[in-house]
Amino acid sequence: MQWDGLSPAIYVGFSNYIELLDDEYFYISLANNLKWLIFFMLAVPIGLGLAIFLNQTIFGIRLIKSLFFFPFVISQVVIGIIFAWFYNPRGVIGPFLETIGLGNYAILADENFATYGIIFAGIYPQIAYCMILYLTGLNNLNMDQIEAGRMDGAKGLSLFKNIILPQLKPATFLAIVVTVIGSLRSFDMVAIMTQGGPWGSTNVLAYYMFETALSEYGYRMGYGSAIAAVLFTIMMFYILFFIYRMYQSEKKGL
Amino acid sequence: MFPIPIQKRPLINQISYKILIPISLFIWLIPLIGIMLTSIRGLGDITAGNYWGMPSEFLLFSNIKDVFQNTPMLSYIMNSFKITIPTVIGAVAVSCMTGFALASYKFKANLFIFFTFIAGNFVPFQILMIPVRDLTYQMGLYDTVTGLVLFHVAFQTGFCTLFMRNFIKALPHELFEAARIDGTSEFNIFFKIVLPLTRPAIAALSVLIFTFIWNDFFWATVLIQGQHAMPITAGLKSLNGQWVTVYHLLSAGSIMAAIPPVIMFFLMQKHFIAGLTLGASKG
Numbered sequence: 001m002q003w004d005g006l007s008p009a010i011y012v013g014f015s016n017y018i019e020l021l022d023d024e025y026f027y028i029s030l031a032n033n034l035k036w037l038i039f040f041m042l043a044v045p046i047g048l049g050l051a052i053f054l055n056q057t058i059f060g061i062r063l064i065k066s067l068f069f070f071p072f073v074i075s076q077v078v079i080g081i082i083f084a085w086f087y088n089p090r091g092v093i094g095p096f097l098e099t100i101g102l103g104n105y106a107i108l109a110d111e112n113f114a115t116y117g118i119i120f121a122g123i124y125p126q127i128a129y130c131m132i133l134y135l136t137g138l139n140n141l142n143m144d145q146i147e148a149g150r151m152d153g154a155k156g157l158s159l160f161k162n163i164i165l166p167q168l169k170p171a172t173f174l175a176i177v178v179t180v181i182g183s184l185r186s187f188d189m190v191a192i193m194t195q196g197g198p199w200g201s202t203n204v205l206a207y208y209m210f211e212t213a214l215s216e217y218g219y220r221m222g223y224g225s226a227i228a229a230v231l232f233t234i235m236m237f238y239i240l241f242f243i244y245r246m247y248q249s250e251k252k253g254l
Numbered sequence: 255m256f257p258i259p260i261q262k263r264p265l266i267n268q269i270s271y272k273i274l275i276p277i278s279l280f281i282w283l284i285p286l287i288g289i290m291l292t293s294i295r296g297l298g299d300i301t302a303g304n305y306w307g308m309p310s311e312f313l314l315f316s317n318i319k320d321v322f323q324n325t326p327m328l329s330y331i332m333n334s335f336k337i338t339i340p341t342v343i344g345a346v347a348v349s350c351m352t353g354f355a356l357a358s359y360k361f362k363a364n365l366f367i368f369f370t371f372i373a374g375n376f377v378p379f380q381i382l383m384i385p386v387r388d389l390t391y392q393m394g395l396y397d398t399v400t401g402l403v404l405f406h407v408a409f410q411t412g413f414c415t416l417f418m419r420n421f422i423k424a425l426p427h428e429l430f431e432a433a434r435i436d437g438t439s440e441f442n443i444f445f446k447i448v449l450p451l452t453r454p455a456i457a458a459l460s461v462l463i464f465t466f467i468w469n470d471f472f473w474a475t476v477l478i479q480g481q482h483a484m485p486i487t488a489g490l491k492s493l494n495g496q497w498v499t500v501y502h503l504l505s506a507g508s509i510m511a512a513i514p515p516v517i518m519f520f521l522m523q524k525h526f527i528a529g530l531t532l533g534a535s536k537g
Binding site for chain 2: 052053054055056057058064066067068069070071073074075076077078079081082083084085086124129132133136138141146159160164171174181184185187188191192205206209210213221224225228229231232235238239242243246247250
């Protein structure tokens with residue numbers, strides 16, 4: 001595939017790519033991007049679960065739903081700051097572990113677990129987003145089908161699997177799309193919580209790119225662009241799939 | 255209804271549900287409750303390690319005053335407004351026009367242009383950071399509010415166009431046709447018929463874009479360096495570096511950063527959610 005927007009970067013030197021192949025930090029970042037993507041997907045089922053839990057009509061439920069949605073409205077920066085403070089040895093988690101006798105522990109300083117700590121913070125607003133998508137989906141369910149299913153004796157899990165879930169397909173599709181995009185927003189969280197450290201172990205491609213090309217660590221535009229190209233190639237499959245799907249439904253509409 | 259309405263369940267389920275809801279809500283909001291509690295504490299509580307008990311003093315206002323006096327927080331907030339409001343106006347204005355054109359005129363490249371807008375939405379914008387920064391730099395807009403606003407408008411227009419186009423497409427087309435037959439100019443059709451009808455969509459978009467831009471951190475980091483143009487998100491980040499131990503002030507600052515989008519959300523909740531869940535109920 002020919003990408004015009006990026007060809008100057010390719011032209012300037014293949015050496016960037018060759019260097020990339022040997023770059024330990026590049027692989028760490030790539031692996032972290034994958035971790036983000038995989039664990040972020042958990043937001044979809046958790047959001048669905050929350051939506052089902054909250055889809056009732058009791059007094060004050062509207063307010064409760066919007067309070068559940070709250071984390072999404074607030075800036076990622078704020079969420080990142082809160083969680084960084086939670087993880088801080090002098091913050092919340094550390095002293096808590098100390099009082100129950102497990103010793104103090106700072107997750108963001110542990111290169112094996114820091115990424116998971118950040119993902120956990122990142123997934124928090126994402127769950128809220130998925131929840132609201134599913135709540136809308138649940139509101140627009142086709143009642144007749146559900147009643148018919150219940151008549152036929154479908155209950156609990158089989159009702160959910162055979163009648164509810166297929167009807168929620170548009171919501172699921174949208175939830176997956178926004179979650180994949182959201183997992184790329186990892187940049188914000190990483191920048192706030194660890195700046196890629198300890199020793200580059202929490203870097204993601206976007207932040208690594210920023211670090212190499214635009215930050216005080218250097219202005220290696222070419223190298224940064226090479227990282228961008230790799231990231232774009234990976235995303236291309238996903239984008240093409242999505243565009244193709246939208247194109248099909250648009251053609252049907254016309 | 256799915257699941258079965260709780261009112262049709264045995265009483266014991268109803269009661270436990272009503273107990274469970276506030277508990278889960280509390281757990282869910284612990285991070286936010288934590289930051290609110292911290293923002294009203296004094297330095298004494300922080301150094302004494304009193305994080306979860308009752309704050310020994312109520313110092314919210316003095317903390318806020320501290321933040322304003324000792325940091326450029328006020329100018330960060332002003333910058334955020336200076337960036338957010340023009341972006342909302344610009345992106346919504348442009349997308350009303352593109353949306354109208356794409357929804358109501360049949361021309362060859364229509365679908366192609368529409369899909370260019372959509373595709374632009376799904377390009378992970380992080381990969382654009384180097385070229386965009388280069389471009390702003392060459393245009394002399396690097397590190398200025400104007401530059402940031404222009405790029406926000408450009409990036410948001412994709413999503414806004416998709417939104418407006420689908421909304422206008424769903425309007426009764428006969429209305430435009432009838433007006434055309436009556437000899438109304440296209441210009442008047444747009445201003446007198448389309449714009450009033452799209453008011454709900456405009457409201458929904460404005461709230462959404464306001465929140466997105468207010469909360470934007472990425473472009474603010476890439477395109478802004480100096481304090482004079484820094485919005486509150488990037489400002490908080492730099493304060494975070496300086497204030498590792500004064501969490502009560504940091505919390506007060508964070509809360510100020512969170513207030514405008516939260517107010518927006520509560521005032522326009524219906525529109526906000528309608529905008530966000532566009533497409534969740536139909537294929």
